[in-house]
Amino acid sequence: MSGAVNITGAAGADGIAGADGIAGAEGIAGIAGIAGVVARMLLLLFLVSVLTFVLIVNAPIDPLISYIGAESTLSPAAREDIARHWGLSDPLPERYLRWVGNIAQGDFGMSITYKRPVIQVIRERFTYSLALMALAWAFSGLLGYAAGIWAGLRKGGLFDRAIKLFCLVLQSAPTFWLGLLILSVFSVWLGWFPIGMAAPAGKLAAEVTLSDRIHHLILPVCTLTVVSAGKMVLFTRQKLIEIMDSDYILFARARGESEGQLVFRHILRNTALPAVTLQFSSFSELFGGMALAETVFSYPGIGTATAAAALNGDAPLLLGIAGISALFVFSGNLTANILYSVVDPRLREEKSYV
Amino acid sequence: MRDMMSAGMRGVSVVTDGGSARPDGGSDQTGGMSAGMRDGKAPGGENGGPLLTARELSVEFSLYRKGLSQTRLTAVRSLSLDARRGEILAVIGSSGAGKSLLAGAILGILPANALVKGELLYNGEVLTPASQRQYRGTEIVLIPQSVDYLDPLMRAGKQVAGARGDKKGQREAFKRYGLDPRAERMFPFQLSGGMARRMLIAAAVITKPQLIVADEPTAGLDGELALETLRHFRQLADGGAAILLITHDIDLALAAADRIAVFYAGTVVEIAPAADFRQGKAALRHPYSKALIDALPGNAFTPITGTQPPPDHLPPGCLFADRCAGRRPACDGEIAPRALRGGEVKCLYAT
Numbered sequence: 043m044s045g046a047v048n049i050t051g052a053a054g055a056d057g058i059a060g061a062d063g064i065a066g067a068e069g070i071a072g073i074a075g076i077a078g079v080v081a082r083m084l085l086l087l088f089l090v091s092v093l094t095f096v097l098i099v100n101a102p103i104d105p106l107i108s109y110i111g112a113e114s115t116l117s118p119a120a121r122e123d124i125a126r127h128w129g130l131s132d133p134l135p136e137r138y139l140r141w142v143g144n145i146a147q148g149d150f151g152m153s154i155t156y157k158r159p160v161i162q163v164i165r166e167r168f169t170y171s172l173a174l175m176a177l178a179w180a181f182s183g184l185l186g187y188a189a190g191i192w193a194g195l196r197k198g199g200l201f202d203r204a205i206k207l208f209c210l211v212l213q214s215a216p217t218f219w220l221g222l223l224i225l226s227v228f229s230v231w232l233g234w235f236p237i238g239m240a241a242p243a244g245k246l247a248a249e250v251t252l253s254d255r256i257h258h259l260i261l262p263v264c265t266l267t268v269v270s271a272g273k274m275v276l277f278t279r280q281k282l283i284e285i286m287d288s289d290y291i292l293f294a295r296a297r298g299e300s301e302g303q304l305v306f307r308h309i310l311r312n313t314a315l316p317a318v319t320l321q322f323s324s325f326s327e328l329f330g331g332m333a334l335a336e337t338v339f340s341y342p343g344i345g346t347a348t349a350a351a352a353l354n355g356d357a358p359l360l361l362g363i364a365g366i367s368a369l370f371v372f373s374g375n376l377t378a379n380i381l382y383s384v385v386d387p388r389l390r391e392e393k394s395y396v
Numbered sequence: 397m398r399d400m401m402s403a404g405m406r407g408v409s410v411v412t413d414g415g416s417a418r419p420d421g422g423s424d425q426t427g428g429m430s431a432g433m434r435d436g437k438a439p440g441g442e443n444g445g446p447l448l449t450a451r452e453l454s455v456e457f458s459l460y461r462k463g464l465s466q467t468r469l470t471a472v473r474s475l476s477l478d479a480r481r482g483e484i485l486a487v488i489g490s491s492g493a494g495k496s497l498l499a500g501a502i503l504g505i506l507p508a509n510a511l512v513k514g515e516l517l518y519n520g521e522v523l524t525p526a527s528q529r530q531y532r533g534t535e536i537v538l539i540p541q542s543v544d545y546l547d548p549l550m551r552a553g554k555q556v557a558g559a560r561g562d563k564k565g566q567r568e569a570f571k572r573y574g575l576d577p578r579a580e581r582m583f584p585f586q587l588s589g590g591m592a593r594r595m596l597i598a599a600a601v602i603t604k605p606q607l608i609v610a611d612e613p614t615a616g617l618d619g620e621l622a623l624e625t626l627r628h629f630r631q632l633a634d635g636g637a638a639i640l641l642i643t644h645d646i647d648l649a650l651a652a653a654d655r656i657a658v659f660y661a662g663t664v665v666e667i668a669p670a671a672d673f674r675q676g677k678a679a680l681r682h683p684y685s686k687a688l689i690d691a692l693p694g695n696a697f698t699p700i701t702g703t704q705p706p707p708d709h710l711p712p713g714c715l716f717a718d719r720c721a722g723r724r725p726a727c728d729g730e731i732a733p734r735a736l737r738g739g740e741v742k743c744l745y746a747t
Contacts (some may be wrong), residue, residue: 289545290544290546295505298531298534311550367674387549
């Protein structure tokens, strides 16, 4: 069962990730640029919502059964009443357009799974997920970058070979498998961390302390960090090796710069820019990894909600989540683009006055 | 002081040669001036004396091919030359002859799989990796080919100052080479070709270097800018520095250099006063130098038959033997450089 959940979660996240090509944009400037960005974003949201809608409607899950339960004694007439109330038997385009109309009025509908307004569920869940993703994003970026620099500088050394092997293994290891491994070692075997959830079971919400939350966050954050860092390590390492071969490093050497000076004067600057861009454009992977990590650790974030919504045929919630995650990934890519044109002088400044 | 000058007899005569016979009018003036300067205030008679001497220098690379079989590639072989204070020595040769490796060997910045044999003397002292580390960027500097040798993300001012210079020196260097102070804040991609060139020279001279190795410093420059660059080199030489100008451009070498070393298949086959080259092939010594002059568009324009031997298949004796019309059996043996008519040649039968 858990496997099925994972797969659904991953498929959902990857489907969304696939759309990020649309967000890949050239430099953004002026009103025309902003209008273009907004148009692309709306197009992305439209496509993602249509795709999600088609998928969930055609999934072999009857939202009615998952609502009332398979063992329900409800009469067929009553079932039909509910189906009519929900509009389940209406033609698909009509249902979709009605949903769009409601969205336009700010109504995201009710979640069948949680029996609460979708917007509320997403807001609550996203807060949890955001904490998880933000920490893992920052750690994986910083640690991955540092490890990549170190490995590249000592290319062929013990650390380099070890970290390269580690990253390649990680790249091919499924996130949920790594999560289970970490869970069984640190929670089950060593007992250092709770098995799951975001707070101790049986504790009132008001009594949950910050340290409780941090304690519960550590393992999911570690899992997601380790999973996300691999790409950064390999990328930074590769970039550094490339730069080390460049003419300007040769010239810097010829001018008597020591290795430390090479690193601090040239290498950090020239590798940091592409690394930051990579980290922003990796929001889609981050989101996918988050969904899997949350499922393994039963962390009540947007990832577990996605899995639950998909398994229950919860169209409103799934559509809402798909939209939010698409926006999330889109904003990451947009930030990467803007950042590049702001930070890189070759894109920011005029060619020459001569 | 006089004694030293006469001891370096050849050196003195060459200096005079270079001073008077320079072709373009602009440099002629500086040339005349510089000759006066040399005679007048050469510190301790050092101008004209050798600053850098390469003796039997070789650069080999070990390459791994197919599994563990290792190949030795001899890119530079038994190369001997000397660069003197106050003088521009041009090293000319076709592309792929390994000229840039000479620069790498002098500065000690060859890749790790390079093996340098032979001797490099700087100011009479053997250059070791440690002393190269100490001198490069201060006394021994490189002027690279193009703006690609500048960090694309570092502003020009900081870049010219380098790790070993300061703001004050950078400002002076900017002024000296007519660079707009505003250009300090520019990135390399914003520099025009001429500005970039002046930046590279400014970066090199900021530490008051003794030996300047310029590797194809006029590549991609049009006539006026190339001449300007050469004028800068002449000024630096007049200031007492030794300049090693590595180039594939014979015309450039003729216009700029005091002496010319002809580089072929990793070695120097002839070193002669630039005046000899200007006179034509009769004044030259080595068959390859003569062929090189013949191949010039302004002369016979006849190409040399055959190709340069590749560095992994160097013949045992004379490297030019395969293409030489005057080849004799002894050419397959060891050939040592010998002095001839005020120059130096690596040929048994040159006259």
